[in-house]
Amino acid sequence: MAEADTPNSDEPFYLDDLHVGQRFTSGSHVLDAAQIKAFASEFDPQPFHLDDEAAKATLFGGLAASGWHTAALTMRLLVQNGLPIAGGIVGSGGELSWLKPARPGDTLRVESEIVEVTPSRSRPDRGSVRVRSETRNQHGDVVQTFTARLVVPRRISSQQA
Amino acid sequence: MAEADTPNSDEPFYLDDLHVGQRFTSGSHVLDAAQIKAFASEFDPQPFHLDDEAAKATLFGGLAASGWHTAALTMRLLVQNGLPIAGGIVGSGGELSWLKPARPGDTLRVESEIVEVTPSRSRPDRGSVRVRSETRNQHGDVVQTFTARLVVPRRISSQQA
Numbered sequence: 001m002a003e004a005d006t007p008n009s010d011e012p013f014y015l016d017d018l019h020v021g022q023r024f025t026s027g028s029h030v031l032d033a034a035q036i037k038a039f040a041s042e043f044d045p046q047p048f049h050l051d052d053e054a055a056k057a058t059l060f061g062g063l064a065a066s067g068w069h070t071a072a073l074t075m076r077l078l079v080q081n082g083l084p085i086a087g088g089i090v091g092s093g094g095e096l097s098w099l100k101p102a103r104p105g106d107t108l109r110v111e112s113e114i115v116e117v118t119p120s121r122s123r124p125d126r127g128s129v130r131v132r133s134e135t136r137n138q139h140g141d142v143v144q145t146f147t148a149r150l151v152v153p154r155r156i157s158s159q160q161a
Numbered sequence: 162m163a164e165a166d167t168p169n170s171d172e173p174f175y176l177d178d179l180h181v182g183q184r185f186t187s188g189s190h191v192l193d194a195a196q197i198k199a200f201a202s203e204f205d206p207q208p209f210h211l212d213d214e215a216a217k218a219t220l221f222g223g224l225a226a227s228g229w230h231t232a233a234l235t236m237r238l239l240v241q242n243g244l245p246i247a248g249g250i251v252g253s254g255g256e257l258s259w260l261k262p263a264r265p266g267d268t269l270r271v272e273s274e275i276v277e278v279t280p281s282r283s284r285p286d287r288g289s290v291r292v293r294s295e296t297r298n299q300h301g302d303v304v305q306t307f308t309a310r311l312v313v314p315r316r317i318s319s320q321q322a
Contacts (some may be wrong), residue, residue: 045240046249059251059312067252068233072204075229079206085277088207090220091228097254151220 012086015127015152018117026082026110029073031065033104039069064101070108070144071096074135077110083131087153094130094148100141107138117149119154126153173247176288176313179278187243187271190234192226194265200230225262231269231305232257235296238271244292248314255291255309261302268299276308280315287314 028093033052040049044066047054078089102108116130129152135144170269171320194213201210208215216224239250263269291311296305 039233043237045237048249048251058248065253066236068229068236072200072229072233075227076204076206087219088209090209091259093228093258094257095254095256099251 007081008056012084013152014086014155015117015119015129016155018114018129018152020114020117022114024083024112026077026112027080028107028109029077030101031073031104031106031108033063036063036065036069036104038071044068055083060101063104065103065106067096067098067101067144070098070102070135071146073102073108074110074133074144077108077135078112078133082110083112083133085129085150085152088152090151091148092151096144097145098143099145100143102137102143106143108135108143110135124154124156126151127151170190173245173249175285175316176278176280176290177254177316179275179290179313181275181278183275185273187238187273188241189268189270190238192265192269194224194241197224197226197230197263197265200233205229212267219230221262224265226264228257228259228262228305231259231263231296232307234263234269235271235294235307238269238296239273239294243271244273244294246290246311246313251312252309255307258306259304259321260306261304262302263296263298267304269287269296269304271296285317286316287312289313 002032040046048058048064049058049066052063083089110133112131112133114129115132117127119127129150130147131150132145132147134142136142198211200208204222209219209221209225210227213224216222244250271294273292273294276293278288279290280288290311291308292311293306295303295306297303
């Protein structure tokens with residue numbers, strides 16, 4: 001049987017509960033032009049993120065969300081219920097790719113897969129996990145991938161506490 | 162003579178103007194607790210980014226900015242005058258590392274260095290550039306590095322237009 005998506009229960013996942021190939025799916029977020037322009041005004045004030053008309057003459061061919069906006073929305077979807085890690089989602093970085101822009105009217109959703117689980121040798125209370133998260137629009141097109149390095153606690157830590 | 166920082170003039174840089182080792186420095190941004198909490202409320206609602214007291218009991222030991230907030234502020238500093246690329250800063254992704262959290266009261270600044278310049282073989286009007294940007298606080302500590310892949314136009318494109 002192929003690996004089914006893990007139902008996102010209310011019980012958060014410790015390192016001991018995670019394995020390579022395990023998958024999680026987030027809820028969804030509907031993006032609109034007002035959100036795109038508000039984020040861009042504050043963090044990425046470039047014409048292709050701010051102005052419908054000006055955007056048409058650029059590489060993007062129309063209003064597009066800042067990649068950092070897509071990344072921030074991806075994080076919200078993961079935090080809300082897309083990746084229920086014990087103690088929260090704490091990352092030290094990762095590899096980010098923007099494959100196509102997110103546009104006004106897009107519905108975004110995040111599908112994540114555990115790609116590596118490594119208990120710490122020096123710290124028995126934690127380990128590191130690599131998770132590849134694909135952010136998709138309503139057509140199933142991947143707009144962003146982020147392969148994150150996360151710090152995840154072990155169950156043993158609560159027994160020792 | 163060591164490579165000096167390139168003065169950030171009003172003239173944007175085309176691919177033809179960039180070379181490996183060239184450096185750019187941004188202006189600065191002062192972070193405070195209200196900004197940290199506002200960003201986190203919208204995009205990364207976890208206790209260590211939202212609540213001073215709750216944050217003390219976590220891995221962070223006190224209120225810390227979301228890594229995505231640090232990334233978004235880095236982008237703003239680059240767009241404002243930190244990396245004056247012709248046609249704007251258009252990235253396809255990169256490698257992101259959060260080395261330490263940004264905190265309330267931190268003054269952030271971004272230092273960037275060109276690490277690769279590659280004219281496109283198929284498109285004579287553009288090329289790709291890799292830029293490593295270090296985001297530092299007022300103590301000089303690096304809080305984030307991002308090595309971006311950018312699409313940068315060539316001067317030839319305006320002659321052909």
